Every structure is written in structure tokens, then in C-alpha cells.
Amino acid sequence: ADIGAEHQSINFMKDKEDQYWASLEERFGVMLKRMHGAAQTLREFQKHQVKASKLIQQTVESIQQLGPFGVHETGTLKAACQAQEILAKTTCQYLTEMNERVFAESNRQATNILKTLQKKTESMEAQGSRTLKDLKSERVSLNESWVGYTHADRERSNQELANQKVKTDPYLACRKYEKQMNKMKGVEQQFQKDMVAVYQDLKQEDGRRIELMKGVMLDNLLAQKAVFEHAVKFTDNAIASVKAVDREQDVILYAKESGLIIENKEQDASKSTAMLAFDVSPPQRDQQSTRRLFQLEVDKDGRLQRQGKFFKSNWKDVHCVVSRSGLLHYFDEAESSSPSFTINLTGCLVRAANNI
Numbered sequence: 001a002d003i004g005a006e007h008q009s010i011n012f013m014k015d016k017e018d019q020y021w022a023s024l025e026e027r028f029g030v031m032l033k034r035m036h037g038a039a040q041t042l043r044e045f046q047k048h049q050v051k052a053s054k055l056i057q058q059t060v061e062s063i064q065q066l067g068p069f070g071v072h073e074t075g076t077l078k079a080a081c082q083a084q085e086i087l088a089k090t091t092c093q094y095l096t097e098m099n100e101r102v103f104a105e106s107n108r109q110a111t112n113i114l115k116t117l118q119k120k121t122e123s124m125e126a127q128g129s130r131t132l133k134d135l136k137s138e139r140v141s142l143n144e145s146w147v148g149y150t151h152a153d154r155e156r157s158n159q160e161l162a163n164q165k166v167k168t169d170p171y172l173a174c175r176k177y178e179k180q181m182n183k184m185k186g187v188e189q190q191f192q193k194d195m196v197a198v199y200q201d202l203k204q205e206d207g208r209r210i211e212l213m214k215g216v217m218l219d220n221l222l223a224q225k226a227v228f229e230h231a232v233k234f235t236d237n238a239i240a241s242v243k244a245v246d247r248e249q250d251v252i253l254y255a256k257e258s259g260l261i262i263e264n265k266e267q268d269a270s271k272s273t274a275m276l277a278f279d280v281s282p283p284q285r286d287q288q289s290t291r292r293l294f295q296l297e298v299d300k301d302g303r304l305q306r307q308g309k310f311f312k313s314n315w316k317d318v319h320c321v322v323s324r325s326g327l328l329h330y331f332d333e334a335e336s337s338s339p340s341f342t343i344n345l346t347g348c349l350v351r352a353a354n355n356i
Contacts (some may be wrong), residue, residue, distance in 0.1 A: 014146070021188075023134065028128050028195060030204050034119040038209050039114060045213060046110045052220075053103040060092045060099075075250035076241070083241035087234040094230050098223040107218040113212050120205045124198045131187075131194040138180075138187045145180040149173035197241070221231060299324050306330065 066088060070081025151172040159166050253260040261274050298323040308314030319334040326346040329339035 003099040003141040010146070014143075021139065024191070024195065026131060028132065028198065031195075031198055032125055032128070034120070034206065035117070035124065035202060038206050039117050039121060041213075042110055042114045042117065042209060045216075046107060048108065049103055049107050049216075053099055053107070056095050056099045060095050063088050073250070077250050080238070080245050081240040083234075087231070087238050090234055091227070091231060094227045096243070098227060102219050102223045106219065109212055109216065113209055117205055117209060120201055121313050127194055128198050135191045135220050138184045142177070142180045144186045145173070145177040157164045179235055188256065191313045297324055298322075332356045 042148075057326050062146060065269060068081070070078055072081065073081055082308045090267045149170055150169045152173040154167050155168045156170050195321050211215075252261065255276075256274070260277055261276055263274055298321055300320075303317055305315040307319050318340070319331040319336075320346065321329045322332070326344065329342040330341050332345075
């Protein structure tokens with residue numbers, strides 16, 4: 001009866017142990033899953049960082065392609081155009097610095113921690129799998145020794161019922177089972193020790209990964225915040241410059257710089273006025289000098305009559321001028337600027353005709 005009770009107790013504990021070790025094996029799988037998931041998250045994070053870095057670079061290139069505008073403007077509109085150009089240039093500068101100092105560094109750190117994490121995961125998996133394999137092997141041996149003991153115990157019971165000599169002594173099988181159980185305890189203790197070490201490695205490496213991602217994401221957000229704050233500041237400046245655009249002031253300034261409006265300076269500087277260049281009277285010409293020059297070029301001038309072209313009896317009064325050059329010019333009108341015809345009198349003798 002005592003042996004039967006012990007059998008039941010051992011079988012019951014055996015089932016509990018099976019459940020216990022199955023749960024520990026499952027938890028080992030959970031730790032490995034965590035490490036693999038951590039590595040996958042790092043790879044995804046690294047990929048995200050690379051894409052973000054490329055997008056920033058593309059943004060910088062796109063802004064740079066816009067180029068300046070309003071280079072020919074003056075005054076307040078020119079200032080507004082320059083404010084937007086400053087906004088674009090400084091934005092590119094901030095984005096480039098963020099890309100180089102934050103994203104490049106975070107990529108380097110993520111790459112290093114990922115390599116370390118992968119190596120540690122492989123080591124943990126190898127160590128845990130090896131210990132788990134030893135544990136399973138010893139548990140199989142322990143179960144086999146227990147089965148050997150129960151088989152020997154049944155044979156002894158059958159032999160006793162048949163009044164036969166006991167040929168198989170369960171004591172030896174029980175001794176073997178006890179020895180195997182002691183060996184099993186050592187393997188179990190090693191498994192537990194290895195799992196604790198695996199957990200400590202998991203805690204350390206996963207903690208480093210989390211801390212890295214925290215630091216990188218914080219750096220990214222702070223850098224983006226700095227860019228946004230800069231953008232807001234310079235955008236406000238640009239908005240103020242645009243609001244300050246004064247069309248009257250700009251047009252007048254352009255007219256003054258280009259000479260369309262000139263200062264009409266008087267003796268009293270406080271009374272100087274601006275005038276449109278087209279309203280300024282031209283300089284007075286010396287008409288007397290021109291008239292004297294005109295008279296010097298004339299040798300003789302007056303009115304003559306010349307015969308008509310088609311009717312000889314038709315005589316017409318014309319204005320004639322003999323210039324100093326010896327040319328006789330006939331003008332149909334005294335105010336005409338071009339002669340009707342000209343006769344070169346050089347070398348000719350001219351006299352008045354009495355009978356025509």
C-alpha cells in the first residue's frame with residue numbers, strides 16, 4: 001500500500017513537472033521571439049531613418065532648384081523677395097545639418113546595436129537550445145528509468161501472486177531511477193541558470209536597444225522642432241516683409257534710381273522738389289548765334305521770278321538764296337527747308353537781264 005501511494009505521488013509530481021518544464025520551454029521561446037522582434041524593429045527603424053534622410057535630401061534639392069527671384073526689384077518688394085530667399089537658404093542649411101548630425105549618426109548607432117543584438121540573439125539561442133536539448137534528453141532517460149521501475153514492480157507482483165521466486169528486483173530499477181533523477185536535477189539547475197543568464201542578456205540588450213531608439217527619436221524630434229521653429233521665425237519675417245510692401249514707395253524709388261524722377265535743387269535745400277524727367281524744360285538754345293551763323297552762310301537772298309515749266313508765259317515768284325558755297329537754291333516758299341532745285345554757279349558770270 002505504501003509503494004502504491006508513492007507511485008501515485010510520483011506520477012502526480014511527474015505530470016506537474018512536465019507542465020512546469022513545458023512552461024519554461026515556452027518562456028524561453030518567448031524570450032527568443034522578443035529578441036528576434038527587437039532585431040526586426042531595429043531593421044525597420046533603420047530603414048525608416050534611411051528613407052527619412054533621402055526625403056530630407058530631396059527636399060533640400062527641390063528648394064535649391066527654386067532659385068532666387070525679384071533680383072531686378074527695388075525697395076520693399078525687393079526686401080520681401082530677399083526674405084523668402086533667406087528662408088529657403090536657411091531651411092536648406094538646417095535640413096542638411098539635421099541630416100548629417102542626426103540621421104547619419106542614428107543610422108550608425110542603429111547599425112552597431114543591430115549587429116550586437118543579432119550576435120547576442122544567436123548566442124542566446126544556441127546556449128538555450130543546447131541546454132534545452134540536454135534537459136529533454138535527461139527527462140527521456142528519467143522517464144525510461146521510471147517505466148523500467150514500474151515494469152519491474154509489476155513483474156515482482158505477478159511473481160509473488162504466482163508463488164514464484166522474484167527474478168527481477170525493482171530495487172535495482174528504483175536505484176537507477178533515483179540516480180537518473182539526481183542527474184536530472186543537475187541538468188535542471190543548469191537549465192534554470194542558463195535561462196536566468198538568457199533573461200539577463202535579454203534585459204540588457206533589449207534595454208540598450210530601447211534606450212537607443214528613445215535617444216534617436218528624441219534627437220530627431222528635437223531637430224525637427226528646431227527646423228520648424230526656424231521656419232516659423234523666418235516665415236514670420238517673410239510675412240512681415242510682404243505686408244510691408246508699398247507700391248507707391250517702390251515705384252517712386254525705382255523712378256528716382258533710374259532717373260525718371262530727378263531732384264529739382266533750389267538755393268534753399270529745404271525747398272528742393274522732385275520732378276518727372278519729362279517735365280523738366282530742355283536747355284535754352286542760343287537762337288541769336290544760330291541766326292548769325294545762318295546769315296553768314298548766305299551771300300545773297302531775295303525773290304525772283306522764274307518761267308513756268310509748261311507755259312512759258314507763266315512766271316512764278318520764288319525765293320532764291322545764293323550761299324557762300326556758290327550754289328543758287330530755289331525755294332517755292334520762303335519758309336521751305338528743302339529747295340525745289342539748285343544750280344551750281346561756281347565759275348559762272350551772273351548779270352541782270354533787261355529784256356525777258
